[in-house]
Amino acid sequence: MFKHYLYSLKDFSMNKSLTFWSLLFPLLLATMFYMSFGHLADGNNNTLDPVKTAVVIVEETEATSHFQEMLSSLEDEHNILMVTETDFETAKKLLQDNEVEGILQVSDTVTLTVSKSGINQTILKSVTDGYLHRMALIEKTAQTNPEKIQDIITALSEDVSYLKEITFSDSSATGTAQYFYALIAMTCLYGSFFGLTLGTRLQANLSALAMRRSVAPIRKMQIFICDFLAVFTINAIILLLLFAYLIFAFKIDFGNHVFLMLLTAFMGSLFGTSLGTFIAASSTKTFDFKIGILLGVSMVFSFLAGLMLNQMPQIIEKNVPIINRLNPALLISNSFYCLTFYDNYQIYIRNMVTLAIYVVLFCTASILLLRRKKYASL
Amino acid sequence: MPVFKLYLKIMRSKAGLICLYVGIFLFLALFMSANVKKDNATGFVESKISITIADRDNSVLSKHITDYLSKNHEVVTADYDRAALQDTLYYSEAQYVLIIPNGLQDSYTASDNQLLSLENVKEPRTQEGYLVDSQLEEYLSLVHTALHSGITITEACEQTDLLLRTQTTPEFLNAEQANKQLPSIYYYFQFFPYAFLSLITVVFGTALISILGPEVRKRNYCSALPLRKFNAQLGIICVGVGMILLLLLCVLGVVVFSDHLDLIQPGYLACNLISFAVVCMSIGLLCGFVAKAPNVLTMLANIISLSFSFLGGVFVEQEFLSDKVLPLSKLLPSYWYIQNNDMIFQNLSLNSTQIQTFIRNCSLQLVFAFAVLAAAMLVSNQKASAQKALH
Numbered sequence: 219m220f221k222h223y224l225y226s227l228k229d230f231s232m233n234k235s236l237t238f239w240s241l242l243f244p245l246l247l248a249t250m251f252y253m254s255f256g257h258l259a260d261g262n263n264n265t266l267d268p269v270k271t272a273v274v275i276v277e278e279t280e281a282t283s284h285f286q287e288m289l290s291s292l293e294d295e296h297n298i299l300m301v302t303e304t305d306f307e308t309a310k311k312l313l314q315d316n317e318v319e320g321i322l323q324v325s326d327t328v329t330l331t332v333s334k335s336g337i338n339q340t341i342l343k344s345v346t347d348g349y350l351h352r353m354a355l356i357e358k359t360a361q362t363n364p365e366k367i368q369d370i371i372t373a374l375s376e377d378v379s380y381l382k383e384i385t386f387s388d389s390s391a392t393g394t395a396q397y398f399y400a401l402i403a404m405t406c407l408y409g410s411f412f413g414l415t416l417g418t419r420l421q422a423n424l425s426a427l428a429m430r431r432s433v434a435p436i437r438k439m440q441i442f443i444c445d446f447l448a449v450f451t452i453n454a455i456i457l458l459l460l461f462a463y464l465i466f467a468f469k470i471d472f473g474n475h476v477f478l479m480l481l482t483a484f485m486g487s488l489f490g491t492s493l494g495t496f497i498a499a500s501s502t503k504t505f506d507f508k509i510g511i512l513l514g515v516s517m518v519f520s521f522l523a524g525l526m527l528n529q530m531p532q533i534i535e536k537n538v539p540i541i542n543r544l545n546p547a548l549l550i551s552n553s554f555y556c557l558t559f560y561d562n563y564q565i566y567i568r569n570m571v572t573l574a575i576y577v578v579l580f581c582t583a584s585i586l587l588l589r590r591k592k593y594a595s596l
Numbered sequence: 597m598p599v600f601k602l603y604l605k606i607m608r609s610k611a612g613l614i615c616l617y618v619g620i621f622l623f624l625a626l627f628m629s630a631n632v633k634k635d636n637a638t639g640f641v642e643s644k645i646s647i648t649i650a651d652r653d654n655s656v657l658s659k660h661i662t663d664y665l666s667k668n669h670e671v672v673t674a675d676y677d678r679a680a681l682q683d684t685l686y687y688s689e690a691q692y693v694l695i696i697p698n699g700l701q702d703s704y705t706a707s708d709n710q711l712l713s714l715e716n717v718k719e720p721r722t723q724e725g726y727l728v729d730s731q732l733e734e735y736l737s738l739v740h741t742a743l744h745s746g747i748t749i750t751e752a753c754e755q756t757d758l759l760l761r762t763q764t765t766p767e768f769l770n771a772e773q774a775n776k777q778l779p780s781i782y783y784y785f786q787f788f789p790y791a792f793l794s795l796i797t798v799v800f801g802t803a804l805i806s807i808l809g810p811e812v813r814k815r816n817y818c819s820a821l822p823l824r825k826f827n828a829q830l831g832i833i834c835v836g837v838g839m840i841l842l843l844l845l846c847v848l849g850v851v852v853f854s855d856h857l858d859l860i861q862p863g864y865l866a867c868n869l870i871s872f873a874v875v876c877m878s879i880g881l882l883c884g885f886v887a888k889a890p891n892v893l894t895m896l897a898n899i900i901s902l903s904f905s906f907l908g909g910v911f912v913e914q915e916f917l918s919d920k921v922l923p924l925s926k927l928l929p930s931y932w933y934i935q936n937n938d939m940i941f942q943n944l945s946l947n948s949t950q951i952q953t954f955i956r957n958c959s960l961q962l963v964f965a966f967a968v969l970a971a972a973m974l975v976s977n978q979k980a981s982a983q984k985a986l987h
Binding site for chain 2: 316359386408535
């Protein structure tokens with residue numbers, strides 16, 4: 219039996235174009251993700267992208283210099299803003315060309331000019347509001363309680379930390395990591411293309427190889443098991459290479475549970491292989507048509523798991539949560555999420571059990587569809 | 597005509613497959629367009645974050661903090677249960693979890709100045725997290741400072757609430773931008789590059805793999821039709837099919853997203869769409885010439901469409917692309933398509949500078965298309981020479 223496994227392994231890996239693209243596709247996609255927003259997922263990077271801001275000093279006053287000090291602190295110490303001091307005309311041009319998010323015009327008071335609403339613009343508004351509140355507090359104290367004014371100014375300038383960031387595990391969750399988890403899920407689903415080839419090679423009415431195999435003195439079940447293990451091996455190697463690439467080249471955080479992480483990937487790979495085999499066994503349509511079906515299924519699953527928009531699982535959770543419980547791509551990607559960011563294994567186990575049920579169902583259905591077939595003529 | 601007939605025959609035999617792809621991509625495009633967060637309010641709209649607050653202090657101060665956040669964000673209160681709070685994040689019910697510790701108010705009123713900190717769990721290094729952090733820091737700083745005047749915690753909180761009413765009102769660069777509503781169809785055309793590029797690559801590629809396959813090609817070599825005419829007819833029908841699919845997607849978009857259609861500038865929109873369609877067709881041709889099997893074509897289509905979409909700013913807004921990746925993004929036609937699309941939908945009419953920019957963006961897309969087309973011709977010639985050499 220091992221000999222058959224080795225032949226199957228050799229035969230599947232000789233399908234150079236499928237092996238090449240199956241490996242290259244996730245690697246390329248991972249590189250692209252990293253280029254697009256990997257800087258946000260980098261565990262060594264502790265800063266967020268500063269908000270580009272144009273500052274126009276309308277009139278030099280004492281208040282202006284206070285505001286400038288505050289901006290310098292936000293720019294240099296906290297890296298929240300990236301300030302360009304300029305005149306209003308240039309600032310307008312910068313805003314029109316989307317080179318800055320907003321214009322702060324500073325005189326006795328501060329005004330904010332924007333070209334749209336958004337999170338960066340809200341941060342700029344928050345910065346401006348913060349300044350105005352402090353000024354208002356000092357003015358109010360000067361009117362009502364002038365002897366306390368120095369205490370107030372000292373208290374405002376104190377560097378007190380009122381917040382403490384904590385995590386529920388050793389790692390902190392990042393939305394961008396979700397893209398990489400969804401990518402691994404997609405790679406698992408793409409293992410179904412090998413599964414499809416496997417299923418086709420077992421049906422004598424669909425492939426010449428299957429015709430020869432059907433008259434060979436070996437049980438079909440034995441061929442099925444060897445082929446299945448060979449495909450699983452290839453998929454597993456592709457996934458291991460992808461993991462190595464993500465961890466060593468891009469420093470993507472998968473937590474400390476190496477064994478469970480590999481178990482998840484292999485379970486995903488088993489799912490992909492069994493799905494492909496089931497689709498191959500389920501009808502006598504052409505190979506191309508079945509590829510279309512598989513592509514559709516895997517793209518829709520991946521899309522719903524957040525491959526294109528990482529908010530998609532949230533949208534579905536609010537509207538049709540059952541889809542999230544059943545979508546295999548999300549089960550795989552969320553399992554990684556659980557392993558990395560949670561110290562609670564309940565959801566992880568539920569996801570793994572659901573995937574295992576899928577694998578058993580698809581394999582059983584494939585075996586039932588493929589067994590004891592007789593052909594009047596080939 | 598023989599090539600037309602051949603192409604249509606192949607298309608007919610693959611009609612089921614093509615319908616399947618059209619269906620899949622339409623589903624994706626429509627689903628994306630329908631679900632992207634839209635905000636049609638006019639004027640400046642502050643971003644709101646979903647926050648879950650676990651109040652363990654249950655004091656005047658903690659209630660004021662909750663009220664303050666509720667005014668600015670979408671707040672849900674919950675009991676302190678670590679597992680439940682984890683689930684809140686897992687199921688994306690909250691972007692920010694705030695835990696108000698027991699004894700917070702007492703630490704502010706005590707004379708030793710040993711303040712307890714509020715605990716938060718959030719996605720690190722995000723603008724949303726920073727915004728809530730800065731607002732909380734601001735609130736607590738004002739309360740803490742007010743207490744230095746010798747007033748009670750209730751008075752300090754009330755005074756802070758009064759101070760927070762002083763707010764700046766952001767002005768828009770031009771009034772048009774403040775009142776401009778982005779119609780739903782904007783999102784449809786935002787995601788158009790992904791859907792159309794995938795569709796065209798698969799449709800063209802599937803047909804070309806059959807037409808350029810050894811069997812059909814050998815028959816063509818011995819037919820009376822010169823190769824040049826064959827290629828010309830093939831090119832014309834490819835353009836025809838591409839345009840029909842473009843029209844189909846546009847009509848579908850208009851039918852499904854029929855609100856605010858008066859805000860569309862159809863001339864500019866058509867120019868931008870056609871420019872990008874030409875890019876897609878040239879890529880479709882190249883993939884058809886390169887791919888040897890449908891499964892390889894599928895992967896090629898995915899790699900190209902996803903790359904163009906992510907790097908061009910289709911899925912991730914262009915403002916979030918890092919400075920390092922921007923030079924690469926600018927090499928892709930999808931980047932220029934999105935620039936034009938934003939310009940068309942964010943302005944009710946284009947001024948002369950914007951028209952120049954629009955023309956430049958379309959030209960850049962077409963330059964890319966012709967470069968790919970040249971590469972496709974080169975591959976086609978090499979393939980033909982190699983096949984001839986075999987005979």
